[in-house]
Amino acid sequence: MEKWREKISCWKFDRKMQALITIALIITTLIFFVVSTVSSVTSLKSKTEEMLQAKNDTMAENFQSTLERYKSLAVAMVLDNSIQRYLECNSKQDKNYSLVAMEAKNVMSSCQNMHSDMNFIAVVSYQMDDYLYRGKSGLVETDFQKTYRKDYQKAKNVQKGSIKAGFTNAYFKGKKYTLNVYFPVYNVQAISSERGLLCMSFSSSLLEQVLKEQEDSGQMTALVDTEGMIVAARQMDEIGTDARYANQLNGMQGSFNQDGRLYIYQKVSNWDYYIVSSISSSELYKPSIRTIGLMTLVLVALVAISLNIVKQVIRKIYKPLDNVVQKMDDVAAGSLTARIDEEHMGEDFVKLATGFNSMMEEILVLMQQVKLEQHQIEQIRFNSLQSQIQPHFLYNTLDCIHWQAVADGNQEISILVKALARYYRICLSKGHDVIPLKMEVEHVQNYLIIQNMRYDNIIGSSIQVEENCKDAMIPKLTIQPLVENSIYHGIKIKEGKQGSISLSAVRKGETVQILIADTGTGMTKEQIAEMNQHLSEYDEGFGYGVRNVNKRIELLYGKEYGLHYVKNESGGVTVEITLPYVTNVEPGILQGDIINV
Template sequence: MKKLMNSFNQWRFDKKIQLLVSTSIVLTTFLVLIVSTTSTVRFMKVQSTELLQAQNNTIAENFRNSLDNYKKLAIAVVLDTSIQQFLKSDSGNTASYIDNKNNANNTLSSIVNMHSDLNFIAVVDDQSGEYLYKGEQTIYNSNFIQTYSKDYESCKPANSSTMRVSFNNAYYDGNKYSLNVYFPIYDTGNLMGELGLLCMNFTDPSLQQIAENNNSSNLNTVVIDLDGDLLATNEKDKIGSKTNYISNIFEESGHFRKNGMIYFFQKINKWDFYIVSSVSAMYLYHGSITAILFMCTITILMVITNMYIIKKIIQKLYKPLENVVSKMDSVASGSLKTRIDSERMGDDFTKLAEGFNSMMDKIQELMEQVKLEQHQMEQIRFNALQSQIQPHFLYNTLDCIHWQAMADGNTEISTLVKALAKYYRICLSEGHDIISLKQELEHVENYLIIQNMRYDNIIDNKLDIDQNVLDSMIPKLTLQPLVENSIYHGIKVREGKTGTIYIKVQQLSKNIVITLADTGTGMSEEKVAELNSQLSLHDDSFGYGVRNVNKRIQLLYGDNYGLHYYKNTSGGVTVKISFPYRTKDMNTAIRGELDYV
């Protein structure tokens, strides 16, 4: 997974966008496909189920009508006067018996002629064993005499009445399946007295359709009784056997699923039979599967087309960005003059191109500024090194030592020599440009000793030092040029007068502020303002003076630090030097930066 993420992160932006958009399209499309497919399958299933249930109900209704008609016919025959008289008359060759028999035969002949689906009808006298028979087939062809009694005994009642039915090939030597209806004939004058048995054999259209499975919906329909015994089915060898799903039928109508088949059942109203139709679940879903395959094919084609279109659109949209990336590669290789032609890039990318060009212009400007600052820093360093050993200062000092030695002896010479030695020792500082504030103050004190011996002690100094900040680091030769300015431009020009230099060191928050004031001749407010405005300017021809001190501090610590001049109340000039408080240990991380100046 990590490797895949790393590989993905290395892809170009357009490929990432293309992948994300394509993934979104695919996921969204297939989510819609799943939802629509599920809805379609469910709808088609419901439709198919309702259609097949309705078809099953139609078969049940047709069979119910047939049974109702058979029952009505049976009742009509039983109540017929000729049939009643025939069964009540004594058998023999009497004229009365023969007339009753002929009348009954005529009645049966009329019934056969009126019902085309009636194969034969017979009335059996229980007392004499005689019978009447009428039908398309002769009594011998139908095997009625040998069959009716046994078949009647094997039948179950069709409902709460005494009517019994069966569907088999008991008649016609087993060559024909037909519906057999049996109805006991009772004396209309004495309902408890059974006179005989009515036997009717029908070619029922509903049962014939079931037996031949002659339907177009792949339904396999059967008729079962309440006990689950098969009354009619196209698998004729199973007639009379028990089904394995009767326990699933506990309502008047409905459907259930079992062993990959869907069963639809409908009870025949007022009769003890169910019409049960079954169909393979796969057949039921056949239309849905076809629809799903069609929808999947269309969806895949749409996804492929959309992905192709998205790819082209992203490539078109990414073209300006690719141009920007190419230009950035050129910049990375060192070509800082690279610029982007912003024409025909669109509003957004035009702003990007303009921003890029502006950035490159700024970079070039900053690089020129860095070069200038590096040159200034090198010049300052050179001036610093040059100022550390100024020949005229060395010669004047040695001259002073010489005359003083001649005039006063070795005490002051010793003092002067020691001060001079310390002065140059701190000037050199083993090549370091950043020294402690304690060393810088010591350097100024030595410088004042030398100058006082040179100018007959005209310089007084007063120090107010916070001892807790003496370990703070400061650029070397920060104070000495400022003290020198106070002497030469403030105190020394006042002939015959002494002056005082005040040095105060304090810590304000995280900064060090050094206040250096003199009692010299001072400057006007205009001069002070002009001096402050020119402090940040640099001039290669200008020596190691006030402006270079200010420039060094700002290069090291930023424009918020440096020098600022004021006109003080004593008539002289005050300068405040500010820089951050940093000890030697704190400077470890930036030592290279500090040592550079």
């Protein structure tokens, strides 16, 4: 806090006034905005909760009344003497079967006629493996025979006891949803003896209302059982699935927010169901959007007016500062001759104008010095390059040694000198930094000749380069340092044992992959991982040559190309070089041109 006070105390008067007016206006407007918004939203939310709760109470009472009516009907049918006598029959061959079945059907028909919302009623006999059916629709349309067993197994106990119910589209071949009630029929003389099953299907107006609820209202209602499964919902694909908010349903009623919606729930008394109504936050707060928008516009307008007033005051009082800014813009555009007229700056800004003019004079002096130093550096670089591009004396000398060795019959010296001459010819490459792959391979071959003569032919080699990638351009001295690493750090330290190096190059689409594998002592996985990690980083403990090779490839072609080390099957190391297949590279990228052969 003390540090902030020190900073503010250093501000000029105009800045303090601007900050004071702006902050005061913003705080006042924000307080009004927050208080009004919170009050409006709280009131609206409370009214919406009351409305949804009233709706849920009504639906819960209606559904409870409906379920109680269905239960009473089921109990009455189960205890009916005609139904009991029908279920006592062991076979259709019983002498009184026809009479008993007719009486049971009459009772079922009367029941069906008395309840307009009943789709069908059926009594299944376990002893005869048969059933009696009465309904508004035929067996073919309801597909009762094939459906009732599966639907009964899926139905859940909705109250303490044996009554089960489910709201599904199992019947009527999936064309409509019905409330299906199942009640086991026991022998009234022996309750433990289950004789059959009473099946009733109803068209529930309450559940159909849930299915047909309009989506554009923003409100949604669902019937959820106490285990969290959705029994009825407007989104039919959700029926039979677990509700995401199931763990929030506790007690008889309540509310909660989840997934951007406000949920109000009410339990159906004495039944294992919840009526859950919800509304999206966007619809809930929609009536308040106009008020919030108006208050936002007021806030923006007040802030804009405040800033404009402060801006006008600053412009009049500190108009000389604009002159300084314009001159700085001129300098940014490249006009180094821009100067400020100190006579019209006023007492407050005359020192600023004097300092600006002095700074520009110093910049001009420094630029002249930089130009002179740059010219000197370019001259030194030119002289350095000039000293490298005259190799004829070296070539002629090596040629004389070669012919003298031939004349003396010393074949080894002749081969060595020829390889050395070709080696340095490619090293110099007339000052070029990027050469064709075939020249780089020739350079490696000459290098291996020299090293084998030096180390008594302990290095075997295999070189396989496909024709379609020999013209690919590669930075000079890319492969040779890697071969040198394989010799000095892999093969040479094997205490006199021979080793081999294989070099291969293949073209894969628009890229060229070069593999250099050795049979040396190899490295651990940790060492290889560390090497790959430090390829593009500066680390004094990491090999300069390898990092130099990788960095030149990245500078020339991009970071997606370069080196990668892996452990090979022979125990040595394989380095993979990935390059783009290009036969022409823009000159000057690596301080040199391309040599074409």
